[in-house]
Amino acid sequence: MIAGAFEVALASARTGDEAAFASIFRDVQPALLRYLRVITADPEDVAGETWVHVVTGLRRFRGGEQDFRAWLFTIARHRAADAGRWRARRPAAPFDMTEPAQHLTSPDAADEALEAVSTQAAMTLIKSLPPEQAEIIMLRVVAGLDTGDVARIVGKTPGAVRVAAHRGLRRLAGHVAQAGVTL
Amino acid sequence: MILERRPIPPGAPPEIYGLARMLAAVAGPAEAGDLAGQAAAQAAFARLASPPGASPVARRSARHSRSQRPARGRLTLAAALATVAAGLGSTAAAYAGVLPSPIQHFAHVAIRAPEPLPDIVPPTRMVTSSPTPSHPDHAASGSAGEHSGTSSDPVVSGQANPGQSWNHGRKVGSVPPGLASCPPGQGQDQGHGQDQGQDPAVGRSQNPARPSPAPNPVKSESAQESDGSGQARKTACSESTIPAKAAHAGGQ
Numbered sequence: 540m541i542a543g544a545f546e547v548a549l550a551s552a553r554t555g556d557e558a559a560f561a562s563i564f565r566d567v568q569p570a571l572l573r574y575l576r577v578i579t580a581d582p583e584d585v586a587g588e589t590w591v592h593v594v595t596g597l598r599r600f601r602g603g604e605q606d607f608r609a610w611l612f613t614i615a616r617h618r619a620a621d622a623g624r625w626r627a628r629r630p631a632a633p634f635d636m637t638e639p640a641q642h643l644t645s646p647d648a649a650d651e652a653l654e655a656v657s658t659q660a661a662m663t664l665i666k667s668l669p670p671e672q673a674e675i676i677m678l679r680v681v682a683g684l685d686t687g688d689v690a691r692i693v694g695k696t697p698g699a700v701r702v703a704a705h706r707g708l709r710r711l712a713g714h715v716a717q718a719g720v721t722l
Numbered sequence: 723m724i725l726e727r728r729p730i731p732p733g734a735p736p737e738i739y740g741l742a743r744m745l746a747a748v749a750g751p752a753e754a755g756d757l758a759g760q761a762a763a764q765a766a767f768a769r770l771a772s773p774p775g776a777s778p779v780a781r782r783s784a785r786h787s788r789s790q791r792p793a794r795g796r797l798t799l800a801a802a803l804a805t806v807a808a809g810l811g812s813t814a815a816a817y818a819g820v821l822p823s824p825i826q827h828f829a830h831v832a833i834r835a836p837e838p839l840p841d842i843v844p845p846t847r848m849v850t851s852s853p854t855p856s857h858p859d860h861a862a863s864g865s866a867g868e869h870s871g872t873s874s875d876p877v878v879s880g881q882a883n884p885g886q887s888w889n890h891g892r893k894v895g896s897v898p899p900g901l902a903s904c905p906p907g908q909g910q911d912q913g914h915g916q917d918q919g920q921d922p923a924v925g926r927s928q929n930p931a932r933p934s935p936a937p938n939p940v941k942s943e944s945a946q947e948s949d950g951s952g953q954a955r956k957t958a959c960s961e962s963t964i965p966a967k968a969a970h971a972g973g974q
Binding site for chain 2: 552557560561564565568569570572573583586587590591594595597657658660661662664665676677679680681683704708711712713715716
């Protein structure tokens, strides 16, 4: 987070300031990549397409930091959906090892995640959740969006988002308790 | 509580602490590889997000994306619409049978449009200088008055001046002489009298510029009513019959 400097950087980036854009990129790109690693198999490619769209529409963007984050993750979600459709039309690979469902059904996902206290381990644990819960938790925790923004992004009501987040957290807590390891 | 990153109250289950740490790790600082796409993103930013007019390349690119692409699309759309409109119009014209004969014939063969109609020869205007009409119907058609100025008929040519009404220009000579004088018989066909004109004396008396040298009271009366229109001429012919009877009766 750039904290209070984010909106200044955003205003400068809209006028073409590359340094301001770089600071914004460094601030939000890690969260974007982690979110995309949960919902898509091609996080780097989708992140690149997302930034192209952000750059194209940055001049027309109006709003503060929260609005920018909501806008960024909305674009990322749409691009991830496009990539998923593209992959579905061209099934070049027989299977994808990074499919969330495979992690979900893997019996050792929690154990693997708890082997080390690291971001990757926590990511793997979150991926073991049902996709909807995992996405909502990532948007709430990693992207830092509130319930209303998340509800708009995923196309659900705020109540449904709260319920899904609660169930996901309970399931994650169960994994932690089951493993008996404190992260 | 955990999602809002509030502090966990004391006495919470240990898995909650573990969950909070796990979520903090997910939202932690960037690791190696998280910023791998920065160079590409900055290049895209430099290419696409520079303000208009900042660089000629960007200006050309913006102009290209803004004007040429939509123009190309509009051109294609306009061409498609024009083609469709022309096809529909041609088809409709073919089925209406208004195309030229060769094209209509082709349409008849191609899309079973109606066959081309045979050419209709328009009626030719015949101007006869002969006092005997070759086609009495032409005299009744009323088209000969246009050519009366060139007629060699002495009656017609003698009355042909620009101020004359159309009845003076009629082909008087084309009318059978027996019908031209509107005889006062009971069985007289008024239509003949209307169309065939008058005898030379009557014709001259209808021209106010040329009064009849031998004024006939009956005919001069009819001449007074003649204003040069066809209706007046009808009146003159039809009424010339009645006063003639009266004069004849008066004479008796």
